[in-house]
Amino acid sequence: MTSSVVKRIGIAIVEQSGTYLVGTRGPDSPLAGYAEFPGGKCLADEEPATCAMRECFEETGLAITVERLLLRRDFTYSHARVDLHFFLCHPAEPSQIETEYNGYRWVPVNELPSLKFPEANELVVHLLKQMSFCQWTRDQVYLVPTTVNPTEIAAQIYSRVCRTDFTEPGFCVVNLGSSLSSVEFRQLMVDITRQMAIVHQRQTGKTLIYISAGRFDQQTTTRPHLDGGPEESLLMLGYEPTRVQSEVEISDYTQCAQHLGISPTEFMAQHNPMFHAGFELLRPYSYRLNEFDVAAYQIVVINNSSAPIDGKSWLGVLHTATILTPDESQRRVINSTMIAPALPGTPDVVPAKELEEFIQTSLVRRKGYDKPYLEDDVN
Numbered sequence: 001m002t003s004s005v006v007k008r009i010g011i012a013i014v015e016q017s018g019t020y021l022v023g024t025r026g027p028d029s030p031l032a033g034y035a036e037f038p039g040g041k042c043l044a045d046e047e048p049a050t051c052a053m054r055e056c057f058e059e060t061g062l063a064i065t066v067e068r069l070l071l072r073r074d075f076t077y078s079h080a081r082v083d084l085h086f087f088l089c090h091p092a093e094p095s096q097i098e099t100e101y102n103g104y105r106w107v108p109v110n111e112l113p114s115l116k117f118p119e120a121n122e123l124v125v126h127l128l129k130q131m132s133f134c135q136w137t138r139d140q141v142y143l144v145p146t147t148v149n150p151t152e153i154a155a156q157i158y159s160r161v162c163r164t165d166f167t168e169p170g171f172c173v174v175n176l177g178s179s180l181s182s183v184e185f186r187q188l189m190v191d192i193t194r195q196m197a198i199v200h201q202r203q204t205g206k207t208l209i210y211i212s213a214g215r216f217d218q219q220t221t222t223r224p225h226l227d228g229g230p231e232e233s234l235l236m237l238g239y240e241p242t243r244v245q246s247e248v249e250i251s252d253y254t255q256c257a258q259h260l261g262i263s264p265t266e267f268m269a270q271h272n273p274m275f276h277a278g279f280e281l282l283r284p285y286s287y288r289l290n291e292f293d294v295a296a297y298q299i300v301v302i303n304n305s306s307a308p309i310d311g312k313s314w315l316g317v318l319h320t321a322t323i324l325t326p327d328e329s330q331r332r333v334i335n336s337t338m339i340a341p342a343l344p345g346t347p348d349v350v351p352a353k354e355l356e357e358f359i360q361t362s363l364v365r366r367k368g369y370d371k372p373y374l375e376d377d378v379n
Protein backbone atom coordinates (compact mmCIF):
# COMPACT_ATOMS: atom_id res chain seq x y z
CA MET A 1 0.00 0.00 0.00
CA THR A 2 1.32 3.45 -0.91
CA SER A 3 2.16 5.76 1.94
CA SER A 4 0.57 9.20 1.69
CA VAL A 5 3.79 10.81 2.97
CA VAL A 6 5.85 12.20 0.12
CA LYS A 7 9.53 11.60 0.64
CA ARG A 8 11.89 14.28 -0.64
CA ILE A 9 14.91 12.72 -2.32
CA GLY A 10 18.17 14.37 -3.38
CA ILE A 11 20.06 12.55 -6.15
CA ALA A 12 23.58 13.29 -7.38
CA ILE A 13 24.12 12.85 -11.12
CA VAL A 14 27.90 13.06 -10.92
CA GLU A 15 29.48 13.71 -14.30
CA GLN A 16 33.05 13.71 -15.44
CA SER A 17 34.17 13.58 -19.06
CA GLY A 18 30.93 12.18 -20.40
CA THR A 19 30.74 9.43 -17.77
CA TYR A 20 28.39 9.19 -14.78
CA LEU A 21 28.81 7.65 -11.34
CA VAL A 22 26.49 4.63 -11.07
CA GLY A 23 26.12 1.89 -8.46
CA THR A 24 23.86 -1.12 -7.89
CA ARG A 25 21.14 -1.21 -5.23
CA GLY A 26 21.95 -3.64 -2.41
CA PRO A 27 19.97 -6.85 -1.73
CA ASP A 28 18.19 -5.35 1.29
CA SER A 29 16.94 -2.18 -0.35
CA PRO A 30 13.74 -1.67 -2.34
CA LEU A 31 14.38 -2.28 -6.07
CA ALA A 32 17.39 -4.47 -5.21
CA GLY A 33 19.73 -5.13 -8.13
CA TYR A 34 18.71 -2.03 -10.05
CA ALA A 35 21.28 0.55 -11.11
CA GLU A 36 21.28 3.74 -9.07
CA PHE A 37 22.81 7.17 -8.81
CA PRO A 38 24.05 8.23 -5.37
CA GLY A 39 21.31 9.87 -3.31
CA GLY A 40 18.72 9.43 -0.63
CA LYS A 41 16.10 10.93 1.64
CA CYS A 42 16.42 14.52 2.82
CA LEU A 43 16.79 15.02 6.55
CA ALA A 44 14.25 17.31 8.20
CA ASP A 45 14.78 20.86 6.89
CA GLU A 46 17.63 19.72 4.63
CA GLU A 47 17.80 21.25 1.15
CA PRO A 48 17.71 18.56 -1.57
CA ALA A 49 21.01 19.81 -3.05
CA THR A 50 22.73 19.51 0.35
CA CYS A 51 21.16 16.08 0.73
CA ALA A 52 22.55 14.98 -2.68
CA MET A 53 26.08 16.06 -1.68
CA ARG A 54 25.83 14.41 1.75
CA GLU A 55 24.37 11.16 0.45
CA CYS A 56 26.94 10.96 -2.32
CA PHE A 57 29.77 11.39 0.18
CA GLU A 58 28.27 8.84 2.59
CA GLU A 59 27.65 6.23 -0.11
CA THR A 60 30.76 6.67 -2.23
CA GLY A 61 33.30 8.73 -0.28
CA LEU A 62 33.46 11.18 -3.20
CA ALA A 63 33.13 14.89 -2.41
CA ILE A 64 31.15 16.71 -5.12
CA THR A 65 29.94 20.14 -6.10
CA VAL A 66 26.41 20.78 -7.38
CA GLU A 67 26.15 22.57 -10.72
CA ARG A 68 22.38 22.83 -11.06
CA LEU A 69 19.01 21.13 -10.68
CA LEU A 70 18.62 18.94 -13.74
CA LEU A 71 15.13 17.57 -13.21
CA ARG A 72 12.48 17.39 -10.51
CA ARG A 73 9.71 14.85 -10.66
CA ASP A 74 7.05 13.31 -8.46
CA PHE A 75 6.78 9.59 -8.72
CA THR A 76 4.58 6.98 -7.07
CA TYR A 77 6.04 3.55 -6.46
CA SER A 78 4.06 0.71 -4.88
CA HIS A 79 6.14 1.24 -1.72
CA ALA A 80 6.38 5.03 -1.62
CA ARG A 81 5.62 8.41 -3.13
CA VAL A 82 8.74 10.37 -3.86
CA ASP A 83 9.65 13.92 -4.85
CA LEU A 84 12.86 13.38 -6.77
CA HIS A 85 15.44 16.14 -7.22
CA PHE A 86 18.17 15.22 -9.70
CA PHE A 87 21.23 17.49 -9.50
CA LEU A 88 23.99 17.69 -12.07
CA CYS A 89 27.19 17.44 -10.03
CA HIS A 90 30.94 17.13 -10.57
CA PRO A 91 33.78 15.78 -8.43
CA ALA A 92 35.08 18.50 -6.11
CA GLU A 93 38.69 17.51 -6.90
CA PRO A 94 38.77 16.59 -10.61
CA SER A 95 42.50 15.85 -10.45
CA GLN A 96 42.00 13.06 -7.90
CA ILE A 97 39.44 10.80 -9.48
CA GLU A 98 39.36 7.07 -8.75
CA THR A 99 37.96 4.48 -11.13
CA GLU A 100 35.64 3.04 -8.45
CA TYR A 101 33.99 4.32 -5.29
CA ASN A 102 32.56 1.69 -2.97
CA GLY A 103 30.99 -0.24 -5.84
CA TYR A 104 30.07 2.85 -7.85
CA ARG A 105 31.82 3.20 -11.21
CA TRP A 106 31.98 5.65 -14.11
CA VAL A 107 29.61 4.66 -16.91
CA PRO A 108 29.81 6.36 -20.35
CA VAL A 109 26.60 8.17 -21.21
CA ASN A 110 25.88 5.95 -24.21
CA GLU A 111 25.89 2.86 -21.96
CA LEU A 112 23.38 4.26 -19.42
CA PRO A 113 20.27 3.17 -21.39
CA SER A 114 21.44 -0.47 -21.30
CA LEU A 115 21.44 -0.48 -17.47
CA LYS A 116 18.31 -1.36 -15.51
CA PHE A 117 17.36 1.81 -13.64
CA PRO A 118 14.17 2.23 -11.59
CA GLU A 119 11.36 3.59 -13.74
CA ALA A 120 11.52 6.99 -12.05
CA ASN A 121 15.07 7.46 -13.40
CA GLU A 122 14.31 6.75 -17.05
CA LEU A 123 13.54 10.35 -17.90
CA VAL A 124 16.80 11.61 -16.43
CA VAL A 125 18.79 8.95 -18.33
CA HIS A 126 17.08 10.11 -21.51
CA LEU A 127 17.93 13.70 -20.65
CA LEU A 128 21.59 12.86 -20.07
CA LYS A 129 21.77 11.23 -23.50
CA GLN A 130 20.24 14.30 -25.08
CA MET A 131 22.80 16.50 -23.35
CA SER A 132 25.76 14.62 -24.77
CA PHE A 133 27.17 15.21 -28.21
CA CYS A 134 29.75 12.44 -27.97
CA GLN A 135 27.63 9.30 -28.08
CA TRP A 136 30.05 7.10 -29.97
CA THR A 137 29.65 3.37 -29.65
CA ARG A 138 32.50 1.18 -28.50
CA ASP A 139 32.93 -0.17 -32.04
CA GLN A 140 33.27 3.33 -33.45
CA VAL A 141 36.10 4.16 -31.06
CA TYR A 142 37.96 0.91 -30.35
CA LEU A 143 39.49 -1.39 -32.94
CA VAL A 144 40.81 -4.74 -31.80
CA PRO A 145 42.22 -6.33 -34.99
CA THR A 146 42.30 -10.12 -35.01
CA THR A 147 45.08 -10.10 -37.61
CA VAL A 148 47.64 -7.38 -38.11
CA ASN A 149 46.81 -6.27 -41.63
CA PRO A 150 47.91 -2.65 -42.28
CA THR A 151 45.54 -2.24 -45.24
CA GLU A 152 42.46 -3.27 -43.25
CA ILE A 153 43.47 -1.31 -40.16
CA ALA A 154 44.16 1.78 -42.31
CA ALA A 155 40.71 1.63 -43.92
CA GLN A 156 39.04 1.39 -40.51
CA ILE A 157 41.07 4.24 -39.04
CA TYR A 158 40.51 6.41 -42.10
CA SER A 159 36.71 6.22 -41.96
CA ARG A 160 36.63 7.07 -38.25
CA VAL A 161 39.25 9.80 -38.11
CA CYS A 162 39.41 11.57 -41.48
CA ARG A 163 35.89 12.90 -41.13
CA THR A 164 34.35 15.84 -42.96
CA ASP A 165 31.05 15.73 -41.01
CA PHE A 166 29.91 14.73 -37.53
CA THR A 167 28.82 11.16 -38.24
CA GLU A 168 32.22 9.85 -37.15
CA PRO A 169 34.21 10.49 -33.97
CA GLY A 170 37.36 12.05 -35.48
CA PHE A 171 39.50 9.71 -33.36
CA CYS A 172 39.96 6.00 -32.63
CA VAL A 173 42.09 3.57 -30.65
CA VAL A 174 43.70 0.45 -32.08
CA ASN A 175 44.67 -2.10 -29.43
CA LEU A 176 47.45 -4.36 -30.75
CA GLY A 177 48.05 -6.37 -27.58
CA SER A 178 51.44 -6.75 -25.95
CA SER A 179 53.25 -9.33 -28.07
CA LEU A 180 54.85 -6.96 -30.63
CA SER A 181 58.33 -5.50 -30.33
CA SER A 182 58.68 -1.74 -30.18
CA VAL A 183 60.38 -1.65 -33.60
CA GLU A 184 57.65 -3.84 -35.16
CA PHE A 185 55.09 -1.50 -33.64
CA ARG A 186 56.63 1.62 -35.17
CA GLN A 187 57.08 -0.12 -38.54
CA LEU A 188 53.39 -0.99 -38.41
CA MET A 189 52.49 2.64 -37.68
CA VAL A 190 54.37 3.70 -40.82
CA ASP A 191 52.83 0.90 -42.91
CA ILE A 192 49.33 1.91 -41.77
CA THR A 193 50.04 5.56 -42.57
CA ARG A 194 51.18 4.65 -46.10
CA GLN A 195 47.99 2.63 -46.59
CA MET A 196 45.90 5.55 -45.32
CA ALA A 197 47.64 7.74 -47.92
CA ILE A 198 46.42 5.36 -50.64
CA VAL A 199 42.85 5.54 -49.32
CA HIS A 200 43.08 9.33 -49.15
CA GLN A 201 44.33 9.57 -52.72
CA ARG A 202 41.51 7.35 -53.93
CA GLN A 203 38.95 9.53 -52.20
CA THR A 204 40.32 13.05 -52.70
CA GLY A 205 43.14 12.94 -55.27
CA LYS A 206 45.61 14.06 -52.58
CA THR A 207 48.10 11.95 -50.64
CA LEU A 208 49.24 12.03 -46.99
CA ILE A 209 52.75 12.97 -45.90
CA TYR A 210 54.71 12.94 -42.65
CA ILE A 211 55.06 16.35 -41.00
CA SER A 212 56.91 15.05 -37.92
CA ALA A 213 57.92 11.84 -36.17
CA GLY A 214 59.51 11.44 -32.75
CA ARG A 215 59.64 9.33 -29.59
CA PHE A 216 58.89 10.86 -26.23
CA ASP A 217 58.54 9.87 -22.60
CA GLN A 218 55.45 11.93 -21.87
CA GLN A 219 54.46 12.21 -18.23
CA THR A 220 52.99 15.69 -18.15
CA THR A 221 49.27 16.28 -17.65
CA THR A 222 47.84 18.56 -20.34
CA ARG A 223 44.68 20.59 -20.86
CA PRO A 224 42.62 19.97 -24.04
CA HIS A 225 44.67 21.24 -26.98
CA LEU A 226 45.56 20.93 -30.64
CA ASP A 227 49.14 20.20 -31.60
CA GLY A 228 50.54 22.97 -33.78
CA GLY A 229 50.36 21.86 -37.40
CA PRO A 230 48.68 22.38 -40.77
CA GLU A 231 45.01 23.35 -40.87
CA GLU A 232 44.25 19.78 -41.90
CA SER A 233 46.36 17.24 -40.03
CA LEU A 234 46.12 14.12 -37.94
CA LEU A 235 48.14 12.69 -35.10
CA MET A 236 49.02 9.03 -35.03
CA LEU A 237 50.30 8.33 -31.54
CA GLY A 238 51.81 4.94 -30.74
CA TYR A 239 51.59 4.23 -27.01
CA GLU A 240 53.93 1.53 -25.73
CA PRO A 241 53.09 -0.64 -22.71
CA THR A 242 53.85 1.15 -19.45
CA ARG A 243 53.20 1.02 -15.72
CA VAL A 244 52.39 4.73 -15.66
CA GLN A 245 48.62 5.04 -15.37
CA SER A 246 47.01 7.71 -17.50
CA GLU A 247 43.74 8.78 -19.03
CA VAL A 248 43.23 10.23 -22.47
CA GLU A 249 40.24 12.36 -23.32
CA ILE A 250 39.03 13.77 -26.61
CA SER A 251 36.86 16.89 -27.00
CA ASP A 252 34.86 17.58 -30.15
CA TYR A 253 35.53 21.32 -30.22
CA THR A 254 34.57 21.54 -33.90
CA GLN A 255 31.04 20.31 -33.19
CA CYS A 256 30.80 22.72 -30.26
CA ALA A 257 31.95 25.53 -32.60
CA GLN A 258 29.27 24.58 -35.09
CA HIS A 259 26.58 24.70 -32.38
CA LEU A 260 27.83 28.17 -31.43
CA GLY A 261 27.77 29.30 -35.06
CA ILE A 262 31.50 30.03 -35.19
CA SER A 263 34.51 28.48 -36.92
CA PRO A 264 36.90 26.10 -35.12
CA THR A 265 39.60 28.80 -35.19
CA GLU A 266 37.20 31.34 -33.66
CA PHE A 267 36.31 28.77 -31.00
CA MET A 268 39.92 28.42 -29.94
CA ALA A 269 40.34 32.21 -29.87
CA GLN A 270 37.15 32.84 -27.87
CA HIS A 271 36.76 29.72 -25.71
CA ASN A 272 40.21 28.22 -25.34
CA PRO A 273 39.82 25.27 -22.93
CA MET A 274 43.17 26.10 -21.37
CA PHE A 275 40.88 28.41 -19.36
CA HIS A 276 38.06 27.25 -17.11
CA ALA A 277 35.04 28.62 -19.02
CA GLY A 278 36.09 27.02 -22.32
CA PHE A 279 36.81 23.76 -20.51
CA GLU A 280 33.29 23.76 -19.02
CA LEU A 281 31.74 24.56 -22.40
CA LEU A 282 33.37 21.45 -23.86
CA ARG A 283 32.16 19.03 -21.19
CA PRO A 284 29.18 17.67 -23.20
CA TYR A 285 31.51 17.25 -26.18
CA SER A 286 34.17 15.26 -24.34
CA TYR A 287 34.82 11.55 -24.50
CA ARG A 288 37.13 9.76 -22.11
CA LEU A 289 38.91 6.73 -23.54
CA ASN A 290 37.69 4.39 -20.80
CA GLU A 291 39.20 1.33 -22.41
CA PHE A 292 42.61 2.88 -22.84
CA ASP A 293 44.87 -0.03 -21.86
CA VAL A 294 48.29 1.01 -20.59
CA ALA A 295 49.53 -2.61 -20.71
CA ALA A 296 49.13 -2.88 -24.51
CA TYR A 297 50.65 -1.42 -27.65
CA GLN A 298 47.99 1.00 -28.79
CA ILE A 299 47.68 3.42 -31.64
CA VAL A 300 45.55 6.47 -30.93
CA VAL A 301 44.68 8.42 -34.06
CA ILE A 302 43.34 11.94 -33.63
CA ASN A 303 42.08 14.39 -36.22
CA ASN A 304 44.07 17.49 -35.26
CA SER A 305 42.51 19.88 -37.80
CA SER A 306 41.41 23.49 -37.39
CA ALA A 307 39.97 23.79 -40.90
CA PRO A 308 36.58 25.48 -41.52
CA ILE A 309 33.41 23.36 -41.45
CA ASP A 310 32.77 23.33 -45.19
CA GLY A 311 31.74 19.74 -45.90
CA LYS A 312 35.05 18.82 -47.50
CA SER A 313 37.77 19.72 -44.99
CA TRP A 314 38.77 17.51 -42.07
CA LEU A 315 37.06 18.27 -38.76
CA GLY A 316 39.35 18.13 -35.76
CA VAL A 317 39.10 17.29 -32.07
CA LEU A 318 41.18 18.33 -29.05
CA HIS A 319 43.15 15.88 -26.96
CA THR A 320 44.24 15.82 -23.36
CA ALA A 321 46.14 13.40 -21.15
CA THR A 322 46.00 13.11 -17.39
CA ILE A 323 48.95 11.27 -15.90
CA LEU A 324 47.54 9.58 -12.81
CA THR A 325 50.78 8.07 -11.50
CA PRO A 326 53.78 10.03 -12.85
CA ASP A 327 56.99 8.14 -12.11
CA GLU A 328 60.45 9.33 -13.14
CA SER A 329 61.79 5.79 -12.82
CA GLN A 330 59.33 4.50 -15.43
CA ARG A 331 58.77 5.33 -19.05
CA ARG A 332 55.57 6.24 -20.82
CA VAL A 333 56.73 6.10 -24.41
CA ILE A 334 54.68 7.73 -27.13
CA ASN A 335 55.77 7.38 -30.74
CA SER A 336 54.29 10.60 -31.97
CA THR A 337 53.70 11.33 -35.65
CA MET A 338 51.86 14.12 -37.43
CA ILE A 339 50.46 13.50 -40.89
CA ALA A 340 48.82 15.92 -43.34
CA PRO A 341 47.24 15.91 -46.80
CA ALA A 342 49.42 17.09 -49.69
CA LEU A 343 49.43 17.06 -53.48
CA PRO A 344 50.64 13.75 -54.95
CA GLY A 345 54.41 13.70 -55.31
CA THR A 346 55.01 16.05 -52.33
CA PRO A 347 57.85 14.58 -50.27
CA ASP A 348 57.49 13.94 -46.53
CA VAL A 349 58.65 16.83 -44.38
CA VAL A 350 60.45 14.14 -42.37
CA PRO A 351 63.43 12.97 -44.47
CA ALA A 352 63.48 9.24 -45.26
CA LYS A 353 66.60 8.75 -43.11
CA GLU A 354 64.88 10.33 -40.09
CA LEU A 355 61.79 8.24 -40.57
CA GLU A 356 63.94 5.09 -40.66
CA GLU A 357 65.64 6.28 -37.50
CA PHE A 358 62.21 6.87 -35.91
CA ILE A 359 61.45 3.19 -36.56
CA GLN A 360 64.82 1.74 -35.53
CA THR A 361 66.10 3.93 -32.70
CA SER A 362 66.10 2.88 -29.07
CA LEU A 363 66.37 6.52 -27.97
CA VAL A 364 63.49 8.23 -26.23
CA ARG A 365 63.33 11.94 -25.52
CA ARG A 366 62.64 12.10 -21.81
CA LYS A 367 61.79 15.73 -21.25
CA GLY A 368 60.63 18.70 -23.22
CA TYR A 369 58.00 16.74 -25.08
CA ASP A 370 57.13 19.94 -26.94
CA LYS A 371 60.75 21.08 -27.33
CA PRO A 372 62.11 19.26 -30.36
CA TYR A 373 65.77 20.20 -29.91
CA LEU A 374 66.32 19.35 -26.26
CA GLU A 375 69.57 17.42 -25.84
CA ASP A 376 68.62 14.96 -23.13
CA ASP A 377 67.90 11.75 -24.99
CA VAL A 378 68.77 8.62 -23.06
CA ASN A 379 68.74 4.96 -23.84
Ligand SMILES: [Fe+2]
Pocket (backbone or CB within 6 Å): 225, 226, 227, 319
Ligand atom coordinates in the same frame (compact mmCIF):
# COMPACT_ATOMS: atom_id res chain seq x y z
FE1 LIG B 1 49.40 17.07 -27.81
